[in-house]
Amino acid sequence: MRGPQKLKFAFYWAASCGGCEIAVLDINEKILDVVQVADIVFWPVAIDIKYKDVEATPDKSIDVCFFNGAIRNSEQEYMARLLRQKSKVLVAFGSCACDGSVVGLGNLWNREKIFERAYFETPSTRNPERTTPQTSLKVPQGELELPEFYDTVKTLAQTVDVDYFISGCPPPVPRIIEALDVILSGRLPPKGSSFLLNKSVCDECPREKKDRKITQVKRIYEIDDDFKTCFLEQGVICMGPATRGGCSAQCLKANIPCTGCGGPAPRVEDQGAAMISAFASITADPKVIEQVVDPIGTFYKYSLANSILRRRVMR
Amino acid sequence: MEEVKVGVFLSDCGGQIAKILDFEALTNFVKTVPGVTLVARGSEFWRGQGLQTIVDAVKTKKINRVVVAEAVPKISEVAVAKAVEAAGLNPHLVEVLDLKDHCAWPHRDTPKEATEKAKAMLLAAIEKAKLLEPIEKAEFPAVKSVLVIGGGIAGMQAAEDLADMGFQVYLVEKEPFLGGLAAKAVRFFPTDDCAICIQSPKDLAAVTQTSRKCVYRSGFSEIPNLNILTNAKIVKVEGSPGNFRVTVERKPRYVDEKKCVACDLCTIVCPVEVLDEYNAKLSKRKAIYINKPLVYPPAYVIDAKACKFHECAKCVEVCPTKAINLDQKTEQVTLNVGSIIVATGFREYDPSVIKEYHYGEYSDVVTHLELARMLDAFGPTGGVPIKPSDGQPAKRIVFVQCVGSRDRRWNPYCSSICCMISLKHATMIKEAFPDADVTICYIDIRTTGREHEYYYERARDMGVKFVKGRPSEIVHDPATNTLIVEVEDELLRRLLELEADLVVLATAMVPSEDAKELAQMLGIELDQDGFFKEYNAKLRPTETKRRGIFICGGAVFPKDAPTTSLHAHSAAVKAAKFLMNGKIVKDLKVAVVNQDYCGNCQFCPVTCPYGAITLEPKGDGHFAAKVSEILCEGCGVCVGTCPVGAIELRHLKPSQISAQIKALLSINGTSKPLVLAFSCSECGHAAVDSSGMAMMNYPANVRVLRVPCTGVIQVQHILEAFRAGAQGVMVVGCKPDGCHYEVGSQKAKQKVEMAKRLLQAYGIEPERLEMFNLVFIEGDKFAEAAKTMTEKVEKLGPLQLA
Incomplete structure (x- = not known):
């Protein structure tokens, strides 16, 4: 336990779905330990504190900032920079902040294409004036500003210096608790560490590994799952072998293949390429390769923005 | 750790390539590279005075990493490594590159561009050298004894050779008598001599009196060091090359070979008659019998399926030497052998x-x-x-x-x-x-x-x-x-x-019935027809992918007697060579698993062509991969498979590959888009060599990065190359069925195909990536491929990555 001086925590939400915020609450009664030793000084989803209040606090006055979400627009980038400046320790919290996650799949397109889809093409949209978000708009009352929507989604670490990572969509609760314990104890690991495990999801998976052969690619509804055998051996692509573990293979225990939210293994730069290398190496029949219809959606669901190529080349 | 000091030795091949490459510019460039403490230029560095320069620099501790640009890299690599080892430096801290055949000759028409490429090549070699780490030698004890499985022509021949050379030999035959298929064949073509002679030793000092050609007067069983186990089969194989533990199960013969005098009294009294399989069931024999005219061992055997045992026991009564024991049981013997020769022959197909x-x-x-x-x-x-x-x-x-x-x-x-x-x-x-x-x-x-x-x-x-x-x-x-x-x-x-x-x-000749089971036990492969598969038909015809296990004779493919003999001698020589020193010394250029990161996906044991990877229990149902240092051949197929980067090659770490990618693509110096060619050290690199040797032209924008086998290449290396500025990537490996590491080239092909699909999804033209399967004599095809790739990439226009 800390002395009378309480720690200052901040939570922020950039381009993400909000699930990470819920995950913070999923620690249940552990939150009581946290508030005993820490004050939450900034948490837009729960507490009404304005950006200007953060701007006004001295640099490095926040002890730990848990930042979830990717960097999709200029506001998020601004807040990332601001919170970096104000925080002693910055934690990339969740897949979006760490690897871009599903938000990062926006890198298959650019602003123009995304706007076109979102503001013109979707069946529920009626937009005869073809209005799209502008960064500034003059109205009688003055000039309005909106954040700039970027072409490319970036991860937190591609934007500012990050101290620790805790990936997952959302991060697994036991790992959040461990991370908090470590932080509260003051025994911080080396910079750049992840609070997930070094081993992959495959190591935690209860399913049986037999001949380790992939003979076909199927969607999950196309197989008659025996609830025992490794999904890959049944033809369903599972990202477990290439995904950083720590989730106790929750999805697999619920009979759903891993889609890779833990991000790349610690010694791997590009999660998708690592799984593709393994997949292509153990495939007995070259025809299986042709059955993969969506390589990025399959192998880079959570890591496109943090991959070597980062985004699709647009023409 | 000791500070890295790289010595760079530039050979201008007697001034020859200095007419193309600007050596002064190269020398000045190398001097600017951090970590380089010595640069020398000379006519040649792999022998004579040049080599002495390197040795002196090593001895005086001016350098602790050696980069040699030499004209004959395959030879100079060995020569320089030996010399620096003698001078006290680990021989694996040497990096050799070929500025002649990989740069000067193929780009002789564009000397300026060639010089710029040479800089990139030197930089790559230096950056790799800085990351080189010493690799130790390991010694594995080897038992000087050999198990030969199968007592036909091949097995007997190999056993005799090895026993004569002083190895302890165990010859295991599943039938009660030696001789195999050939012993039934009466005569051999084309000499028409009688088939039984196969059982005679040819040049045995101990029995010089025996005829060279007739078993009837031979003493095969009297060869020193030779132990013959008939009526026996292999049930378990454990251990590793040089030190196998083989469990052999011996069915009871019920007749003591040492006591039996082959007097025939037992067969006379035996009341049971059955069809004689040895004689194609054309005649009958007794339940206690011996094959005629003469075989080894010259002792009777009881057919357990036919004999009435204690109900009758007439043979026991008449046997003058009390050789018959009806209570004999199946026994297991464990043999400790250094190597194993499979000589299980073939059989007639059942038509x-x-x-x-x-x-x-x-x-x-x-x-x-x-x-x-x-x-x-x-x-x-x-x-x-x-x-x-x-x-x-x-x-x-x-x-x-x-x-x-x-x-x-x-x-x-x-x-x-x-x-x-x-x-x-x-x-x-x-x-x-x-x-x-x-x-x-x-x-x-x-x-x-x-x-x-x-x-x-x-x-x-x-x-x-x-x-x-x-x-x-x-x-x-x-x-x-x-x-x-x-x-x-x-x-x-x-x-x-x-x-x-x-x-x-005239029926087909097919593999012996137990081939599949035996192959599984030994961890060796069968070919598509079920015969034992050799390592390489041309150069290693009696070796298998598992060190210490050899194959010969009809087990490999149906053969006549002369060819079988040759084959058996070859296997014997290979087995002897493997064990002759009583130890196996090996550079540990192998893969190594960091078990802290191994995720138990269990892919690598499946992809390893040598069965070198096993799963080590880590408690609680968890496993971690482990590489056998003696079995691993260092190809890196496992590295190219591992989805978590837990396996590395000691002799080519991922950091070394990345450093070379960056360096090779850091300088262009040509007007053309950069193309990176990953090539395997075997056929792929040989094709690159030969294109240079034959003075074939291709543009200097094509850069070559050598890996042991294309199987080591991961999709991320290809992406890294594009990220580092490559506009096109080539993967140059052996022919799929000629891969020196069996599966590497084929796995690389699959990875390339998969990567092409990925590139497409990334909005990158898949044609920017191509695999080429070449051999040494296809230097022209490499040059052609390099040219075509460059043209294709030029046509596609620049690749702009975000």
């Missing part, structure tokens, strides 16, 4: 599945082995071919070739020896019975060996008839008890109905 020939239904349709027993003067018919249906002499004999072979329904391959066997048997019959009417129905007569064609001519001269055609059916006429062979004579274009007393099927 009863081929319905149109009615084998097994018409008793006068027989196989070659059955005919051979008839033609044996000691055999069941005293050397006379008969009709098994009525025992009458067979006067009209028709041979049918390619039964179950060269036929996609059964076995597609040619068994290679059946034509000669038919010719042998036909001439033997004609010699003994000139009036016999002998016809051979063939598709092609294949007499490819030395003297074999004369053998065919002799058969024709003796009146053997040849009909080109594969019989469509064998019909039995019950009225005359005659067989009618229906065949279309393709040369005369007419249908023939050949009447025959006896039809002999």
Whole structure:
């Protein structure tokens, strides 16, 4: 336990779905330990504190900032920079902040294409004036500003210096608790560490590994799952072998293949390429390769923005 | 850690390549690279004064990493490594590159561009050298003893060779007697000498009095160091090369080989008679028996399926030496051997599945082995071919070739020896019975060996008839008890109905029944037809992918006796070479697993072509991969598979690959888009070498990065190359079925195909990535590929990555 001086925590939400915020609450009664030793000084989803209040606090006055979400627009980038400046320790919290996650799949397109889809093409949209978000708009009352929507989604670490990572969509609760314990104890690991495990999801998976052969690619509804055998051996692509573990293979225990939210293994730069290398190496029949219809959606669901190529080349 | 000090030695090949490359510019460039403490230029550095320069610099501790730009990298690599080792530096801290064949010669028309490429090559070598780490030698103890499985021609030959060389040899034969298939064959072609001689030692000092050619007067069993275990089979193989523990199960013989004097009293009193399988069931034998005329061991055996044991026990009563023990049990023996030779031979295919020939239904349709027993003067018919249906002499004999072979329904391959066997048997019959009417129905007569064609001519001269055609059916006429062979004579274009007393099927030769089980136990491969697969048919014909395990004789493919002998000698030499020092010394250029990161996905053991990766239990149902240092060949296929980067090659770390990618692409100096070619160290690099040696031209924008095998390449390396500025990526490996590491090239191909699909999804033209499968003599194809790739990439326009 800390002395009378309480720690200052901040939570922020950039381009993400909000699930990470819920995950913070999923620690249940552990939150009581946290508030005993820490004050939450900034948490837009729960507490009404304005950006200007953060701007006004001295640099490095926040002890730990848990930042979830990717960097999709200029506001998020601004807040990332601001919170970096104000925080002693910055934690990339969740897949979006760490690897871009599903938000990062926006890198298959650019602003123009995304706007076109979102503001013109979707069946529920009626937009005869073809209005799209502008960064500034003059109205009688003055000039309005909106954040700039970027072409490319970036991860937190591609934007500012990050101290620790805790990936997952959302991060697994036991790992959040461990991370908090470590932080509260003051025994911080080396910079750049992840609070997930070094081993992959495959190591935690209860399913049986037999001949380790992939003979076909199927969607999950196309197989008659025996609830025992490794999904890959049944033809369903599972990202477990290439995904950083720590989730106790929750999805697999619920009979759903891993889609890779833990991000790349610690010694791997590009999660998708690592799984593709393994997949292509153990495939007995070259025809299986042709059955993969969506390589990025399959192998880079959570890591496109943090991959070597980062985004699709647009023409 | 000691500070890295790189010495760079630039050979201008006697000034030759200095006419193209600007050595002054290169020297000045190298001097600016951080970590380089010494740069020297000379005529050559792999021998003589040049090599002494390197040695002196190492000895005086001016440098601790050596980069040599030399003209003959394959030779100089070895020579420099040896010299620096003697000077006290680990020999694996040397990096050699070839500025002549990989730069100056192919780019001689664009010397400026060549010089810029040379800078990039040197930078890559230096950056790699900085990351090189010492690799130690390991010593594994090796037992100087060999297990030979199979007591036919091949096994006996190999066993004899090894025993004579002083190795402790265990010869294990599953039958009660040695000799194998050949012992039943009566005579061998083309010499027509009797087959039994295979059991005699050829040049044994201890039994010089024995005839070189006859088992009858031989002393095979008396060869020192040779232990013969008949009636025995392998049930378990453990351990590693140099130190296998093999469990052998010996069925009871019920007769003590050491006491039995082969007096025959037991067979006289034995009341049980059964069909004699050795004699193709054409005669009967007793439940206690010995194969005639003479075999090893010269001791009786009891057929446990037929014997009444204690109910009868008459043999026990009469045996003068009390050699018979009816209570003998199956026993297990564990052998500790350094290497294993598989010589399990082949067998005749059972032709009863081929319905149109009615084998097994018409008793006068027989196989070659059955005919051979008839033609044996000691055999069941005293050397006379008969009709098994009525025992009458067979006067009209028709041979049918390619039964179950060269036929996609059964076995597609040619068994290679059946034509000669038919010719042998036909001439033997004609010699003994000139009036016999002998016809051979063939598709092609294949007499490819030395003297074999004369053998065919002799058969024709003796009146053997040849009909080109594969019989469509064998019909039995019950009225005359005659067989009618229906065949279309393709040369005369007419249908023939050949009447025959006896039809002999030249059946396919197929792998021995236990081949699959044995291959599994030993961890070695079978080919598509089920024969034991050699490491490389051309250069390592009797080695397998597992060190210390060798194969020879008919187990590899059907062979005649002379070829089998040769093969057996080869296997013996290989086994001896492997064990002769009593230890196996190996540079640890192997893969190593960091078990802290191994995610138990269990992919690498499946992809390893050498069975070198096992799963080590880590408790709680968890496993981690472990590489056997002695089995690993260092290809890196496992590294190219591992989805978590837990495996690395000691001799090519991921950081070294990345550093080279960046360096090679950091300088262009040409007007063309950069292309990176990953090449394997074997055929791929050889093709690059030969294109340079043959002075073929290709543009200097193409840069080559050598890896041990293309199987090590991961998709991320390809992406890294694009990220580092490559506009095109080539992967140059061996032919898929000629890969020096078996599966690497094929796995690389699959990764490239998958990566192409990925590139497409990334909006990058998949044509920017191509795999090429080349061999040494295809230097022209490499040059062509490099040119085509460059043109293609130029046409596609610049690749702009975000």
